[in-house]
Amino acid sequence: MSYEFALRPAPSEVVRRDWRLPLVAAGVWAAALAGLYGTVVSGLLTAVGCLVLVGLGLKRSRGFAAAVTTVAFGGLLSAGVTTVHVAVRDHAGLAALTAAEAHGEAELVLHTAPKPTTRRPELVTATARLHSFDTDGAALEGHWQVLLVASGEEWSEVNAGQRLTVPAVLREADAGRLTAAVVSARGPPEPVGTLSFPHRIAAHVRERLATAVEAVPQPEAGLIPALAVGDTSMMDPELAADFRTTGLVHLVVVSGYHLSLVVGAVLGVAVACRAGPRGRVAAGAVAIAAIVVVAGPQPSVLRAAVMAGMTLLALAAGRPRAAMPGLATAVLVVVLADPDMAAQAGFALSVAACVGLLFLAFRWARPLEHRGWPQPVALALTIPLATQVAVTPLLVGLGSGVSLVSVPVNVLAALVAAPVVVLAVGAAAVAAVWIPAGELAAQLAAIPARWLIWLARNGSEIPGALVPVPGGVWWGLGAAAALAALVALLQIRRSRVVVLAVLAAAGLGTVPACLMTGGPPSGWVVTMCDVGQGDAIVLPAGDAAVVVDVGPDPAAVDACLDELGVERIALLVLSHFHIDHTAGIAGAMEGREVDAILAPPPGEARYGYELVEERAGAVSVLEAVPGEVYEFGATRLEVLGPPVELLSGTRSDPNNNSVAVRADVGGTSVLLTGDVELEGQRALLGSGAALGVDVLKVPHHGSSFQVREFLEAADPAVALVGVGQGNEYGHPDPGPLGLLEEDGALVFRTDESGRITVVRSASEFEVTTAK
Numbered sequence: 001m002s003y004e005f006a007l008r009p010a011p012s013e014v015v016r017r018d019w020r021l022p023l024v025a026a027g028v029w030a031a032a033l034a035g036l037y038g039t040v041v042s043g044l045l046t047a048v049g050c051l052v053l054v055g056l057g058l059k060r061s062r063g064f065a066a067a068v069t070t071v072a073f074g075g076l077l078s079a080g081v082t083t084v085h086v087a088v089r090d091h092a093g094l095a096a097l098t099a100a101e102a103h104g105e106a107e108l109v110l111h112t113a114p115k116p117t118t119r120r121p122e123l124v125t126a127t128a129r130l131h132s133f134d135t136d137g138a139a140l141e142g143h144w145q146v147l148l149v150a151s152g153e154e155w156s157e158v159n160a161g162q163r164l165t166v167p168a169v170l171r172e173a174d175a176g177r178l179t180a181a182v183v184s185a186r187g188p189p190e191p192v193g194t195l196s197f198p199h200r201i202a203a204h205v206r207e208r209l210a211t212a213v214e215a216v217p218q219p220e221a222g223l224i225p226a227l228a229v230g231d232t233s234m235m236d237p238e239l240a241a242d243f244r245t246t247g248l249v250h251l252v253v254v255s256g257y258h259l260s261l262v263v264g265a266v267l268g269v270a271v272a273c274r275a276g277p278r279g280r281v282a283a284g285a286v287a288i289a290a291i292v293v294v295a296g297p298q299p300s301v302l303r304a305a306v307m308a309g310m311t312l313l314a315l316a317a318g319r320p321r322a323a324m325p326g327l328a329t330a331v332l333v334v335v336l337a338d339p340d341m342a343a344q345a346g347f348a349l350s351v352a353a354c355v356g357l358l359f360l361a362f363r364w365a366r367p368l369e370h371r372g373w374p375q376p377v378a379l380a381l382t383i384p385l386a387t388q389v390a391v392t393p394l395l396v397g398l399g400s401g402v403s404l405v406s407v408p409v410n411v412l413a414a415l416v417a418a419p420v421v422v423l424a425v426g427a428a429a430v431a432a433v434w435i436p437a438g439e440l441a442a443q444l445a446a447i448p449a450r451w452l453i454w455l456a457r458n459g460s461e462i463p464g465a466l467v468p469v470p471g472g473v474w475w476g477l478g479a480a481a482a483l484a485a486l487v488a489l490l491q492i493r494r495s496r497v498v499v500l501a502v503l504a505a506a507g508l509g510t511v512p513a514c515l516m517t518g519g520p521p522s523g524w525v526v527t528m529c530d531v532g533q534g535d536a537i538v539l540p541a542g543d544a545a546v547v548v549d550v551g552p553d554p555a556a557v558d559a560c561l562d563e564l565g566v567e568r569i570a571l572l573v574l575s576h577f578h579i580d581h582t583a584g585i586a587g588a589m590e591g592r593e594v595d596a597i598l599a600p601p602p603g604e605a606r607y608g609y610e611l612v613e614e615r616a617g618a619v620s621v622l623e624a625v626p627g628e629v630y631e632f633g634a635t636r637l638e639v640l641g642p643p644v645e646l647l648s649g650t651r652s653d654p655n656n657n658s659v660a661v662r663a664d665v666g667g668t669s670v671l672l673t674g675d676v677e678l679e680g681q682r683a684l685l686g687s688g689a690a691l692g693v694d695v696l697k698v699p700h701h702g703s704s705f706q707v708r709e710f711l712e713a714a715d716p717a718v719a720l721v722g723v724g725q726g727n728e729y730g731h732p733d734p735g736p737l738g739l740l741e742e743d744g745a746l747v748f749r750t751d752e753s754g755r756i757t758v759v760r761s762a763s764e765f766e767v768t769t770a771k
Helices: 020-036 040-054 061-089 092-099 155-158 197-215 220-229 238-247 256-272 276-296 299-316 322-337 339-343 347-368 375-398 406-413 417-431 433-461 473-491 493-515 554-563 583-590 607-614 678-686 709-714 734-742
Strands: 103-110 123-135 138-151 163-171 179-184 190-192 523-526 538-539 544-549 568-573 598-599 619-623 629-632 637-640 660-663 668-672 695-697 716-721 746-749 755-762 764-770
Touching: 020 040, 020 061, 020 322, 020 339, 040 061, 061 322, 061 339, 061 607, 092 123, 092 138, 092 163, 092 179, 092 619, 103 138, 123 238, 123 322, 138 375, 138 523, 179 716, 197 220, 197 276, 197 417, 197 433, 220 417, 220 433, 238 433, 238 554, 238 583, 256 276, 256 299, 256 417, 276 299, 299 322, 299 347, 322 339, 322 347, 347 375, 375 406, 417 433, 523 607, 523 695, 538 660, 554 583, 568 583, 568 629, 583 607, 598 607, 637 678, 678 709, 695 734, 709 734, 716 734, 734 746, 746 764
Parallel strands: 138 179, 544 568, 568 598, 598 619, 668 695, 695 716, 716 746
Antiparallel strands: 103 123, 103 163, 123 138, 163 179, 163 190, 523 538, 523 755, 538 544, 629 637, 637 660, 660 668, 755 764
16 A cells, blocks of 8 residues: 655745845846936946945855845846936937027927826826927937927827927926926927837727727716726816725726736636647737737836736746746836836836735735635735735825725725726727727626726715825835834734734724814914915805815815815805816815805916816806905905906916905905916006005915015015925026015915915914925
């Protein structure tokens, strides 16, 4: 009698944990990031330093010295590659043109299709390659990565891969990227030649999908292209903000989740068709290539594509899959191919989510499985929890806010996430061949999509759903250290129950704080909300509020009004119809009663006007007439501008014809000026209106277009500037702020202080900030 025992798996099934690839990847990423912020000289010095470390550690095969050598090897590779790219970026001729903000004609090839910006939907941006720039009869040729900024409906017709010429201005780009310049278009694009075959396929799929979803009502029609190919251009902005708030945004950005579902479905079909290993690998590779072509070279797509490719290679070679080496290889390949990826938040978030999945999710699921939980149910809970833990330090560092509802919302979304993504991708695939079939698939995808929409909308309405965070490197590192300590304590059996009890108590303790908004402090005079590059000001009005402008972001103004406990808006004043003052109107009106809107004629700002007209519905719109007075409790508003005869021929007529109001709040005077520039300020000076006030909203975000006499006439004790951090306009200008400070005003900026509230107690002012 004989017995056979399988004491260990076959050698081909054993995956030894090897940290060499992850260490090399870490060196590659770190050196690329350092090189992007440096010069050619600093890059060469980094490469030399890494070479020395490699040489010193060649004989070390294990231990800390071997690990340092491995990291240095990755740094050597990356420093060399990045330095070459930086040398191209820092071309002296191009740098001279950007410093002079040269005007000319640019010839570009678009890498991505132009997409509306989050803050200013009338502007579109795209990454591109600048091949030549003609100015004053001189031509500069090269191959530079640039950021294209443009406006106009013509850009919606342009696809990725298109070569075009456009009149433009070259401006300096932000540091820390391979972007050599910002190309600001000054006219419509002129296409040159035709699209390449892959780009024609991508454009065809997107266009046919857009046609197919017309059979589906909104907002499902806008969500399906986002779920299928990451095309959010048709998605309702308010719904997009809700997806960000609830942590569902990963579903509308093509990622590893999408790719694994699609490739898995393709491999399942290949197996059903009895395809051999080579046939399955070929089918999977075609699916990967198709997703990359149609979705475009997004950071998460590239990372997932390389990892999927590694899995297919393991399948072809008959070797076991190794997820961590696959992730490290993805970082290596992607960053060495394009060092700019090292500085992209999307790539970092994608890698961090994958790390959380690999290191935490499956480990946390095992105890639940041992307690009888089915594995899919256990993973449905631990995957969103693990990925949230992994990405939170990055979200904190980026100042993006941390969603407290992300985990429960994603657990509930898991009920339909896989089928809705597969159906959406299927709608794109079949619509490319036959529109009626695509319409049917889109209608099927719309059914589970409604559940996601319901989750996003209701989850974002939960008080405290998105917690604002200060942002910055140190805050991010602090969050990482705190979470690492928490995870380590949870691994210790003795401390696990105590830690879970403390977390549960803290969670229950925050419920009353989330449900009860404190409202404004006693003696509240005015609040300037932090809405990024834009304005949103709130004044008390008895049991309601007066809101002046609503900023560019619905979520930001909605959160600010929630914090102030505003449930009814007695008067919504729109100073003018530029997007940075009007695009947040959906957030201001969300769940609130608005009695009336006061606004000027639309002028040239038609996009903002149409947006307001659509959202206002039956709310009456009043014309701003100088001299008219509105009273709400202890608050009195007097309209000072625009003039009866509107200004024309100025640098910006909509800005200069802004509604300007003087508010008196319980004896405190506030001057709100919109974006009036030189001509508008002179008109106010010539009107004879009382301009001297306690609080001044500095015109046009503190730009250089200020009249000194106007600022001196206002003579405020407190000056408020609504401005976005790192904005591309150079706001605010130090000159006007210096004048105000010289005259004794205290100047507060939202980019530095966050939300700003002015309180008056007797004869003293108190300014509180909430960054």
